[in-house]
Amino acid sequence: MKTWSVTFVASAVALAVSSSAFACTGLIVGKGASADGSIMIARNEDFGINNWNKHLEFRPAQDNKAGDWDLGNGLVVPMPKHFFAYSAIPDWDAHTVNNEGKFYEERGINEHNVAISATTSAEVNDRVAKIDPLIDAGVIEAVIPTLILPQATSAKHAVDLLGHYVETYGAGEGNSLYIADINEAWLFEIGSGHHWIAVKVPNDSYAMIANGLRVHGVNLASKDVMHSANLFEFVQEHKLLDKPNKKSFNFAKAFGVVADVYNVDREWLGQKMLTPSKKQQTRMEQYPLFLKPDQKISVNDVAEVLSATYEGTSLEEDGQRPIRVERQLESHVIQLRPDMPKELQGLIWQSFGVLPESVLVPLYTTLQDYPKAYQVGDDTYSDESAYWQFRSLTALATANQDKYLPMLKATWDKEESKLYKQVQHLDSTLETVYKTDKQAALNMASDFSYGQLIRTLNMATDLRYKMMTDLTKSTEKKYSDEEFEKIMNL
Template sequence: MCINIAIGREAAAENRILVSRNEDCGRNHWSRYVAYRSEPEYASGRVVRDGMWTLGNGLRVAVPKTRFAYSAMPSAAAPGETPRHLHEGRGINENNVAVSTTGTLQINALANAIDPLLAEGGIDGSIIPTLILPQALTARHGVELLGTYLQKHGAGEARGVIVADPFEAWYLENGSAHHWIAVRIPADSYLVVANGLRIHGIDLYGPDVLHSAGLFEFVAEYRLLERPDRRRFDFAQAFGVPETSHGLDRIWLAQKYLTPSLQQGPRQPQYPLFLKPDGELCVTDVMAVLRAACQWMELEGRPPRPGAPRRTAESHIICLNAKMPTELQGLIWQAIGTPLGAPYLPLYHALQEIPHELGMNAPPQEGNSAYRAFGELFSLAGSAGPGALAALQAVWQEQERELVFQQRHLESMLLSMYHQSPQNAVAFAQHYSTGSILQLVEKAHRERHRLLNGRPDGTDDA
């Protein structure tokens, strides 16, 4: 049960695009690691034959002409598995185009019967960043590429995808194998998605809307809507199913936090697609929502449902800042595992030499991997009682406040450095990311030692 939040430039502090996601899993998972792809997968002859590129899920497409470098966060292979099926999740390419795949979406039986999802070899979330990031010039171009692939090859699952660059963000979702729609998120607004189709009330003639060819005619012919309206088109109702209570709770909670002036009841059938926040939003606001638990008065008496359960594989907040030089426009605040027990690490997209603690060669369950350091500490704090877990979360949030404060001043320094030496400025940003990772992994080890040798609330013995 994932949640995504995307924020337009004018809605965010200091005019930067924010794209975030909690990647939640319904079962235990293997960790993710950080990677930098100086060349895309199809640069290797191992996966190319007769001009066709075979991706990890079996999809075959013509080899693209472009080869943009990109950063990503693939899944680590479980024992006995091959890392071939990359499932990269999120990433940014050298043009500062970011892709964040949302959770799988549910579609209705009628839509799926008419244009059924492919059993194998179609477009699915596991290959979308791998497919789009090496090619996209801009966010809109990335959406157009993905839409073209969907119409030509078909989808293996219903999926939402956020594609952004430093100037705009788009949200695309498909409701069948070949039909899709994408909307540009207004600059002064934000979007929240939680495992259900969300696009509704859209003008299909609008300049900020893209969609599959023949979408309206398909909906009208097969009566997916009783009275389809091109000017207020409801893609979610045509192709989707009613939101789960868990998904509705997450949307309501996020909108309540980001726009508290708007009075909305919990578990309404449909919430606004775009909303303006009550004030400029910053990265710490997004961190708070991604960690939030549903404990509002209207939901009292129901079990708490955290925005980030224990089985969260990773959580990220991608910041795209057009005011920075090209190489420094992308910054990813990355939590390894659940943000309930791990801090958000500031990783510049320019980070090409990945520290061992975040790399593929750090086994998730062994050695000094960040995944193990944060995961073991979280489990230990949870078993030691609510006082220990609350103390741990306070430690990480204090660390994050320091890093966010430092980041504002660091950007000014990087700009000054870049005017004198772009190479040195980029190198400094890489060193900063590496140093932050090592500092917080070491902090996790110290906190673990303190819990093992101190009192249950995490404090040391006098």
């Protein structure tokens, strides 16, 4: 195998991190707060530039030899004896910065139905950065799914594992990430080189996350809270809070930067959409960590939040950084459905490009082979790349946003409504078939997802052709009847 120098890899990581910092918006939904009893973790993956690319990949299970596991950014840990199978969505250039091609895998579900979405970047405050500095070769967004998904057997196990790695090897970034299985969902936050906290999301509530640390008002002694060793003592010793309280601990204020309008505007917007009955001022220092929704939350509701701007709200004129931005690479809504057979409990609703101008396609975890178009392409436009077919629709729409953006959203909204109904019907069929022919049910789920990837890609290509034709027509000069007759008779 080709060996990459640590310096080269570290430089590549630094460039990628600097481009993606302070990006992404996410949402965690407890099973009692969802419309169908599923747990959901969802996020927009945003980047610093528009022309990037993501590939769909499946990592099969494998046994490993004893030795070191080089994660590609300088982080080296003992190699686990076995890797569980899992799905991922790495960057197109994964192989140029990591010879194993497992870089910025972002989200996935493993064979134990443990799901991760990583991460929403978060700023670490200057005080903490001096006391417990970040570690260059530590745990970062680019390696978290790669590190945890092959090993975790439950959501809580994943929290334990990640916490161990942060405390033992250090963290290279402040981050919020989401971990779930069919029983529970956790919000995990990294606040310094070695300190972290994780809070279980109440079943009847949701958590809205932007790019600031969010955890506050939690009881450190609660069974629903996990954290680094001596966390409270560290905060107390270094006076990171004026009056630290174990029963109402403010991790975000101690380690992060609160009241940044770049973040709190989005937190306010998401909570306003899902709990409109709760009237909250804009630009508060901190918004509630968890809220109960006014209505049970569906996948479509999550998609609407991840597509939102400030239009029609009091922040329409001066809202900072809307949830929908043109530099989105992909969006995903991961569902864990406890009522389905084990192999069918995980479902990833996946889109490419900017969510309102794209479509969430349901991918059952039984799907292990993806159409070639979803596995090719780089940061240069290509007709062969699925990512570029979807992303180019937003680019074309900028030529006449008032005309094309509503058209694209309406088209894909209609398509997603069909897909929601189809999945609901298919789930019922799969449960029935599974009882008598397990493999047939698994194959049926895979075939459905593969087919929807192909079909929606064809739709995107057709939309691009139509928009190009319409744009070309719009540039035509308008001639008088006499002029037109002369031209046609030349």
